[in-house]
Amino acid sequence: MQRVRSSASEEDAAEQPRRSWKQDPHGVRLNILQVAREAFAQKGLSGARIEEIASQTSTSKRMIYYYFGDKEGLYREVLADAYRRTREAEDALELDGLPSDEALRKLAEFTFDNHRRSKDFIRLVMIENVHEGRHMPDSTEMSGENSSAIRLLEDIYARGLEAGVFRPGFSAVELHWLISALCYFNVSNQATFSHIFGRELFDEDGQTKLRRHVGDMVLRLVLA
Incomplete structure (x- = not known):
């Protein structure tokens, strides 16, 4: 009798991934992306293994292939999702009601904090640059995902020019490059x-100073 109960339990465990997929396919997909993001950030595209990723998810290797096709397809979607999450966080800042100089500082300092919190995102970007950007989503998709960052800067900069706070001569893409470079490093x-x-600049006091310096540098560059 004990052996029968054990067999039934094993069958229930084996059936769980299939039930999870049917009941919450969106949740299963997000779970795969989260686990894969950590794996690719730590081991890169070549070092990460689908078997290892599957073992840490609530689904199976077969379902990973069902959702993403192959390992490169999963890696591409992890990249797209990482950029998407960054842009969504920027969109949530609600900068429209702020004076242009305050809005620019807030965006620059937010980028510093967000990059610091999202080390796996930075590692993914580093890894993809090693691959010469070959696995990035196509330009149409990426421009859609990233247009919010440029749109925010275009609006802030245009308001600053109109108010006479900013000097002319910059594009939103240039400002995005400058902010990203400072925060990425x-x-x-x-x-x-x-x-x-030494680690002095990377303790809390050091990071607070650097965060403020990033806001100062960006503002001093564009102020009239």
């Missing part, structure tokens, strides 16, 4: 920089 080069110069 803080995460991408933290290990090597701290190994050479």
Whole structure:
């Protein structure tokens, strides 16, 4: 009798991924993306294994292939989802009601904080640059995902020009590049920089100072 109960329990466990997929396919897909994001950020495209990813999800390897086709398809979707989450966080800032200089500072300092919190996103970007951007979603999809960042800066900069607060001569893409570069280095080069110069800039006081410096530098660049 004990053996029969054990067999039934094993059947229930084996059936669980299929029930989860049917009852909550969106949740299963998000679970796969989260686990895969961590795996690709830590091990890269070549080092991550579908078997390892599947073992940490609530579904099976077969369902990962069903949703994403193959490992490269999963990796591409992880990249697209990472960019999408960053843009959604930027959209939630509600900068329209702020004066243009305050809005620009808030966006720059938010980017610093968000990159710092999202180290796996920065690692994914680093890894994809090693691959020369070959796995990025197509330009139409990416422009749609990333247009919000440019749209925010276009609006802030236009308001600043109209108010006489900002000087002319910049594009939103240039400002996005400058902000991204300052905030990206803080995460991408933290290990090597701290190994050479110590970790003082990466404790809480150091990060608070750098965050403020990023806002100051961006503002001083564009202020009239």
